[in-house]
Amino acid sequence: MSSHLVALAALAEVVAWAAWHKSLSLDLAMPLALTLVSRFFAYFALQYGALKFYHVVVYPNYVSPLRHLPGPKDNFPFMGQGKKLLTASSPIEDYVKWGNTWPDAPFIRHLTLGNMEVLLVNTPEAHREVLQTHCYSFRKPDILYRLVGEIIGRGLLFTEGEEHKKQRRILAGLFSASSIKRMLPIFHEKARSLTKFLEQGLDENRRVTFEAVDAFSKMTIDVVGVTVLGVELGNLSASDKKMDFLKCYHRLFNQSPLGALIGFVNIYVPVRKWLPVEANLGFIRANAELRRMVSMCVRERVQEIEEKQRRQQADGKAKEGSVDGDGGRDLLTMMVEERRNFKKEDELTEEDMVNHLLTFLAAGHETTASAMTWAAYILATKPGVQDKIRAEISAVLATSANAEPDLAEIERLHYLNNFCREVLRLFSPGMAPPPFPTAPPLI
Numbered sequence: 501m502s503s504h505l506v507a508l509a510a511l512a513e514v515v516a517w518a519a520w521h522k523s524l525s526l527d528l529a530m531p532l533a534l535t536l537v538s539r540f541f542a543y544f545a546l547q548y549g550a551l552k553f554y555h556v557v558v559y560p561n562y563v564s565p566l567r568h569l570p571g572p573k574d575n576f577p578f579m580g581q582g583k584k585l586l587t588a589s590s591p592i593e594d595y596v597k598w599g600n601t602w603p604d605a606p607f608i609r610h611l612t613l614g615n616m617e618v619l620l621v622n623t624p625e626a627h628r629e630v631l632q633t634h635c636y637s638f639r640k641p642d643i644l645y646r647l648v649g650e651i652i653g654r655g656l657l658f659t660e661g662e663e664h665k666k667q668r669r670i671l672a673g674l675f676s677a678s679s680i681k682r683m684l685p686i687f688h689e690k691a692r693s694l695t696k697f698l699e700q701g702l703d704e705n706r707r708v709t710f711e712a713v714d715a716f717s718k719m720t721i722d723v724v725g726v727t728v729l730g731v732e733l734g735n736l737s738a739s740d741k742k743m744d745f746l747k748c749y750h751r752l753f754n755q756s757p758l759g760a761l762i763g764f765v766n767i768y769v770p771v772r773k774w775l776p777v778e779a780n781l782g783f784i785r786a787n788a789e790l791r792r793m794v795s796m797c798v799r800e801r802v803q804e805i806e807e808k809q810r811r812q813q814a815d816g817k818a819k820e821g822s823v824d825g826d827g828g829r830d831l832l833t834m835m836v837e838e839r840r841n842f843k844k845e846d847e848l849t850e851e852d853m854v855n856h857l858l859t860f861l862a863a864g865h866e867t868t869a870s871a872m873t874w875a876a877y878i879l880a881t882k883p884g885v886q887d888k889i890r891a892e893i894s895a896v897l898a899t900s901a902n903a904e905p906d907l908a909e910i911e912r913l914h915y916l917n918n919f920c921r922e923v924l925r926l927f928s929p930g931m932a933p934p935p936f937p938t939a940p941p942l943i
């Protein structure tokens with residue numbers, strides 16, 4: 501935005517200069533157009549340089565109201581702490597160090613690339629302020645949408661303000677305790693598959709060695725697929741029958757180096773539509789197929805549920821919103837069932853539903869895979885923790901009427917619940933580019 505203003509200012513100055521020149525009737529050595537263009541670029545470069553100097557050197561060091569907040573001051577010229585953060589052994593290494601140095605500071609300030617100011621939210625109260633009380637005073641970074649928005653569209657992750665509030669209201673029911681309860685049979689079934697997979701690898705000492713990152717990534721896309729769409733993703737095939745959903749998904753999120761480079765350039769310059777190289781064309785094909793497969797699931801489910809609802813109505817057994825049925829419920833089924841109860845302005849189009857479903861798949865996949873991997877790491881390296889969890893589960897199951905615990909019984913597993921919370925606290929999978937404030941800082 502500032503570059504546009506500087507360009508406008510430079511243009512105005514060139515016009516003023518030309519007018520002044522004309523009024524003096526001076527002879528120009530160069531052709532007029534060339535003189536004007538070179539003057540424009542000279543004015544632009546001078547003013548843009550001055551503006552950048554102010555933003556990069558003067559503002560963060562001498563003007564910013566945040567400059568007195570606690571935080572590291574051993575900055576690298578023009579890069580702040582950016583160089584250290586990029587070369588650290590893990591993305592959170594420095595954040596943990598700063599959190600330990602200033603444990604009571606709600607916000608820790610540091611400079612990053614281009615001396616941009618970043619605040620690390622450090623205490624539970626500060627988190628509440630940023631993520632709940634004032635969440636609509638922050639805007640998600642555009643770069644995130646340009647990076648994955650072309651795959652998952654404008655679902656909850658990328659909407660802001662009133663639109664975001666509306667989407668949350670529409671989708672809130674899907675994540676209520678009663679909805680989770682209805683998904684439980686799906687979780688049980690997938691947990692049985694994981695147990696079987698681990699049992700198959702047991703050695704004579706009942707130990708198993710496996711590539712956790714890979715195994716959990718494969719397993720969670722499987723679970724998330726059934727939970728979100730209600731189908732095995734491997735059974736959905738592309739129109740040419742050569743690719744299935746998982747292959748297309750893998751193609752989009754694990755690109756070749758050239759594909760990744762094109763994706764990166766596309767953030768700044770929209771090259772996606774124009775580059776006729778296979779790395780790009782393959783991405784476009786896989787993306788279109790993915791959307792086509794999810795759209796097909798939506799259409800089929802709508803048809804299926806409307807048909808069931810019609811039958812139940814005819815039998816005089818219609819229920820509010822949902823249809824009778826056996827087993828668990830996936831998010832797509834619940835979304836379609838609940839459409840009946842939506843107000844006119846909340847109605848979801850097929851595209852809205854596809855965007856939401858792709859968002860759930862992407863948001864729920866690697867996050868849970870990462871959490872599971874860290875949980876397995878702790879269980880493998882701390883057998884004492886493993887023993888306590890096993891004893892707790894055995895005690896609950898011993899008094900249960902079910903072969904597998906129901907939701908109330910799972911909630912009684914306090915040690916296991918706290919273990920999961922600690923894994924998420926210490927090895928948070930939710931790293932994302934920081935949001936930008938839309939109003940002056942409240943601190």
Ligand code: HEM
Pocket residue numbers: 631656657658668728859860861863864865867868871924928929930931
């Ligand atoms: C361990 C697992 C997970 C972690 C650590 C995690 C973490 C996060 C984080 C940090 C955010 C951003 C919150 C914000 O900016 O306010 C988020 C948003 C979101 N997550 Fe998850 N997530 C997990 C699993 C899931 C699953 C399984 C689903 C869906 C099936 C899901 C769907 C979403 C959606 C839709 C949003 C956007 C919410 C909104 O903007 O209102 N996540 N998640």
